[in-house]
Amino acid sequence: MGALAIAVYLLLGPSPEAWVFDRVAITQGEWWRLVTGHWVHSDQTHANWDITALVLLGALFEARLRWQLPMVLLFASAGVDAWLWWGEPMLRYYCGLSGILNGLLVVGLLHLWRETRHPVVLLTGVGAVLKIAVEINLGQSFLIQTAWPGVPAVHAAGFLSGMVLMAGIWIPDGGFQWFQKTWSARVIQQIQPGSH
């Protein structure tokens, strides 16, 4: 995937018109931009940081997630797209990997936490949340100037997408199933006549 992202940048250059998230073009049926928009970048700096992060996250989590990794990225794409569409209605053009990589980060961290329960994992997660919160508060990305201005809320959208994915599907013996077993059982008890 890292090679793919590099190839896309080298072949198509910065913010290729046919690939970026373009709200107007999407309304006219160019739906592929919902996916491709995340894989193109506005300039060299933007591409460098995002692709480095992709390679690093891939190296960290590819072995653990395997075939689920592209699924995570697709799910996070949907989450980030939904935010862009309804949460940023004045934004016409968007590009960049970082939104969906936040989804990958949270899924990978939760996997790692289940596996090791090591405080480094927890601290990394807390650090990521704090960074996103500060960025949103500042209204811009940290210490980086890219050709297209940063939209910090997409990081939160990606992060939450990852959380939703884990909560809804991937927490065996916990999370969703735990909810089903405990809270749903209590609710059923309460609504059944004569349960008191």
Next chain:
Amino acid sequence: MNRQIGIKYNWLQLILLVVSLFAGSVYAAGLLTPSDGSVPPLEIRDHQVDVVIEDGYAITTLEQVFVNPHDRDLEAQYSFPLPAHGTVVELTVWIDGQPVTGEVLEREKARQLYEEEKAAGREAGITEKDSYKTFETRVSPVRARQDTRVRIVYLQPAEVDTGIGRYVYPLEEGGVDESRLAFWTANEQVTGNFSFNLRVKSAYPIEAVRTPNQPQAVIQSEADGEWTVQLGNRMSVAGDSPLMENQEGLEVDNSTPSGRNTPVFTLDKDLVIYWRHQAGLPGSVDLVAHKTADSDRGTFMMVVTPGDDLKPIHEGKDWVFVLDVSGSMRGKYATLVDGVQRALQKMQTGDRFRVVLFNNNSRELTPGFVNASPEMVARYSQALLAINPDNSTNLYAGLNQGLKALDADRTSALVLVTDGVANVGETRQRNFIELIKKKDIRMFTFVLGNSANRPLLEALAKASNGFAVNISNSDDIVGQLLAATSKVTHEALHGVEIRIDGIKTADITPGAIGSLYRGQQLVIFGHYWGEGMADVRLTGRISGEDKIYQTRFAFPAVATENPEVERLWAYASVEEALQEISNFGENADLKQAVTDLGVEYGLVTDYTAMVVVRDEIFDKHGIKRGNQARLAAEEAAGQQRAQRSAVSRRVDTQQPMYSSNRANHNGSGSFDIWTLLLLLPLAWFAWRHPYSREKSQ
């Protein structure tokens, strides 16, 4: 049963809407022939358009060949919609195989000369302006079974808003003039070669070029900031590929009347081209000047592109939609409904809206203001679809009703959507201005189509410190709406004034600037004397707070690359004078001023026309060939510009007027060093604890 009736009713509305769309599509640019059949129609064989957009203005060159397949000599009358703020500067007719360029005379004199020559059977041509609607070109004679070549050139300032440039080649006639439609039939088919070539060149990097309604256009990025768009019915993409025929979006019909094997192009849809500048460009001031070495006086065009320091507005607003549902809106009504529906959907919590409709009279669709809840938005969006546009246009009645029942405690805005020809009730511009000035309300006007009374609608918007947006049926309606929405949801710079010290300037236009909304550029024309450094201050108020932006730069001693700037200044001055005439009535001084500017600078205006006659006839009447000389200078400058890369016209690099970047609609998600630092301990940890599937299981 009721449900069945409802379904049938909805289908009926849908059919009516579709029918109305087709009904509107017959209005187009083309050769006019009397509808009574008294004169047989001519053909447009070739229609070739070349557009160059550079240094803040567009030059459009249209070359056509008219064919007379009949046995008698005929007059050709070609009509095309007025481009926004555009003026014809050249009419050339090929006489005896040689091009003869036209000269501008007072309109009546030009007509008289044309009619004399026509009556004498000698070659002649004339281009006139039909108020705000069309340019009309007549050429006589087109000899029996022969053809005639004609070239028309017009200039207009380039339009860039929120980082997106927009050029419209207007072809779709608005269908607002019913008497004209009854008298004339337009032949809008090009039976031979149709081509459209556009070149846009800018020192501010362009990231992308887009043609929303022409997917088969060939768009190429050339070196050094230049992009080209090519379109045509005989186009060869690779140079040796076959003709591109019958592709989606291109109106082609192989069953040509002349039996040639070339697809016919129909001149009935505007061609719209957008170019998107790179995001993150700084707010800037650009200066394009013209001053010859032997002249003390120069002409300048200053383009101010503000930095984005206008904050979003979050307080709830009252919106009044005043919508034109007259008969001339039929071809545009779908665009109107689509736009209004999208605008309603973008309303914020706390917003309220009213909808007023007008044709012969006005009426409210909503019972006063209603909250912009999803249910109300859905209800009135549906109700709008059920309207069938008909009758005339009583714009005054619509506006008057829209301005009633405003809540003084809430911020109000009026959105007028119209094709803008007031033909019933009050029609005097002055009274419209007085009406809008009675209320403290901003008016945002969406001008649909090419035949709208743009001068009236722009004057109304300006009088209320609002803005006017032109919309073509070929536009990206969502994109236009996004740009407009970002304006009304952000603060604006009001009471804008500009002051230039350190150098003598005069004849500045616009005389009163008004307001600047998010993403808007300010284009100022004027004269200057001498040369040297000047202090430029732009002042205004944002939310009641005074703002001053200033810079310092040099006006050049000699600048000869852009002689067209003189004509652009002159036409901007003409438009201001015409606005005064519309507001206060025609007076001899203003009429003379417009005529003098038109004749001196070779511009087709309401009081001047461009006429072509044989060279010896020009000599016989003692008509100076001022326009011929001006065109030669412009052509030489154009060739010089074509040879070189785009040149930066930015003048405030030493002392930038703005500290922030320009407004844009772009955004990106990017990681940074902090994210990677955050991941390093994790990487170390993962390296120390390699993943083992067995262990995991």
